[in-house]
Amino acid sequence: MGKPTGFMEYQRQSYHERHPSERTKDWEDYTKPMSEEELKKQGARCMDCGVPTCHHGMEIDGATTGCPVYHLIPEWNDLVYRGQWKEALKKEHEMNNFPEFTGMACPAPCEGACVLGINEPPVAIRTVERSIIEKGFQEGWVVPEPPEKRTGKKVAVVGSGPAGLAAAAQLNKAGHSVTVYERHDRIGGLLTYGIPEMKLPYDVVKRRVDILEKEGIEFVTNTEVGKDITAEELEDNFDATILCGGATVHRNIPAEGRDLKGIHYAMDFLHANTKSLLDSNHEDGNYISAADKNVIVIGGGDTGTDCLATSLRHGCKSLTQFDIYNKKGTARDESNNPWPQWPVIHRIEYGQKEAEAVFGKDPRAYAVMTTKFVGDENGHVKEVHTIDVETVFDKNGRKIRNKIPGSEKVWPADLVLLAIGFAGPEQDLINQLGVETEERSTVKADYDHYATSVEGVFAAGDMRRGQSLIVWAINEGRGAARECDRYLMGTTNLP
Structure with missing residues (x-):
């Protein structure tokens, strides 16, 4: 090769x-x-x-x-x-x-x-x-390829993120009539509203959705299954359902002052920004602005980096990103992190590069834990209090954060963005359908089979496995489509 x-x-x-x-x-x-x-x-x-x-x-x-x-x-x-x-x-x-x-x-x-x-x-x-x-x-090589014939079977896909789109695409190829439900006004799930425009432009999502639509998939937006459409209606109108609603329950920080104004979940910040940008180029003002603000981003992952890049484009006054872990080395530790494991190394992503170019330094503060938020007389956050921590593991492999006395620090803050991940899927639809869940609230469905405890209902992506990568969502969407096709037809040719 x-x-x-x-x-x-x-x-x-x-x-x-x-x-x-x-x-x-x-x-x-x-x-x-x-x-x-x-x-x-x-x-x-x-x-x-x-x-x-x-x-x-x-x-x-x-x-x-x-x-x-x-x-x-x-x-x-x-x-x-x-x-x-x-x-x-x-x-x-x-x-x-x-x-x-x-x-x-x-x-x-x-x-x-x-x-x-x-x-x-x-x-x-x-x-x-x-x-x-x-x-x-x-070159015009990517064109709609609708199936030659239809099976007469109808499938509902709940959620239009990567898992839902992959499931819909595969089921449509098999000849089933697929309807994808999305509660927001645009198709794409977190592809559209969770990843900023400069990293994944909406036009890229839209051009693929347009192809899927021309191939025969029906997309229904502004419709939340479980509220606008009941679980009973799904059962009455479709031969099978695939749940791809994601894991959208935010992780929180139970610190003093958490209810102050100016503290937002990262995904609320990113969603509102992208929607306002696409709707009106920000002229409607319906977004959380970081302009002229001291911004603290809590969380060292990709979503936190996206918050950095978005805040910079708003014109923030200052920018700091808290990472709970120590700064990593530039090369993998072969004794604890050998190939082919994912290399746990120090990385400088696009948002950090931009922050360093604007403010002259890497925005990250390492091994930092938030202890409380302090507000002004109007109930708006003005400070974030932290302490340095050392992360260790007990004999059961559980993480323990040991606070380091004397390392307390106060950070000025007008806007705080919580980018610490998601706890699991929302439960309303899950409860309506009566599907069993795992201890961590995800839908119970074995990997590579995807069938839930309710006949004809399958689950894939973050809703089944918890917060994960786009590529795992596509993997699971394809797999759920294969097993759904097998359920409907008795056999399947889907990979």
């Missing part, structure tokens, strides 16, 4: 980025495309490694490594190296319905498992993946 000596001849190069001083002034895609010649070299770096591990997703110590959709990575890297782009697109679509979504917003666990990554920078898999699908759209 690729060029046998390519990894020795060419250095890793991922997609180009616009300069932070330019891109923080707008909401356009912060990346720039690479030339075909550059991409061929990146494809050439995919060596003939004998036993590739990039394309097989698994979880090791709670972290994903490899690709959960079993992307045919060596094959399409080789085809790009040889200039056979249309064939590469076909290979890409064989296992992934939406390579544009994973190519732009997946953290690329495939690269963490790349064999070359043992002692060299891994192949730029995500960059090549994204470039293939973008060329496919540019």
Whole structure:
């Protein structure tokens, strides 16, 4: 695969980025495309490694490594190296319905498992993946492919995020009539309202949804199943239902002063920003503005980074991101974090790069725990109080945060954004349907089977597995579609 000596001849190069001083002034895609010649070299770096591990997703110590959709990575890297782009697109679509979504917003666990990554920078898999699908759209190769005949079976898909869209796409290919319900005004779930425009433009989501619609899928927006449509109505009108409603119950910080004004969940901040941007270019004012504010982002993950980038574009006064963990090293610890585990290393993502360009330093404060919020006379947050912590594990593997005396600190804050993840799915519809749940409130349905305790009802994505990656959602949506098709027809040809 690729060029046998390519990894020795060419250095890793991922997609180009616009300069932070330019891109923080707008909401356009912060990346720039690479030339075909550059991409061929990146494809050439995919060596003939004998036993590739990039394309097989698994979880090791709670972290994903490899690709959960079993992307045919060596094959399409080789085809790009040889200039056979249309064939590469076909290979890409064989296992992934939406390579544009994973190519732009997946953290690329495939690269963490790349064999070359043992002692060299891994192949730029995500960059090549994204470039293939973008060329496919540019060349007009990505077109609607409706099924030749219909089965007469009807399936409801609840939720239009990556799991719901993947399930709908696969069931539609099998000839079933699929209706996707979304409670918000635009299709896409967190793809649309959870990931900022400069990281995953809505046009990218919309162009794929338009294709799915032309293939025969019906999309119903502004409709919440469980409220606008009851569980009984689903049972009466559909032969099967797939639950893909996500895990949208926010994790909270039970600290003193939490009820002060100016403290918001990150997803509320991001959702309102994107909706206002798409609706009116922010002219309606229906969003939480960070302009001229001291902003504290609590949470060191991708959502926290998205909050950084969004706050910068609003024109914040200052910006700090709290990370509960210590700053990591620049290379993996081979004794505790060996290949092919996901490399637990210090990373500088796009939002941190932008913050450093604007304010002159990395915005992160490490090993910091929030102890309380303090407000002004109007009940609005003005300070965040913290203490440094050391994270250790007890004999059962549970995390313990040991506070370090004398490390207390007070931070000025006008806007606090909580980006510490989600606790599980909302329960109203789950209760209406009467499906069994796991101890952590997710829908009980075995992986690779997806059937719930209620006949004809399946579950996939974050609603089943808890908060996870886009690529796992696509994997589960495809798998749930396969098992739903088997339930409806007695057999299935879906992968």
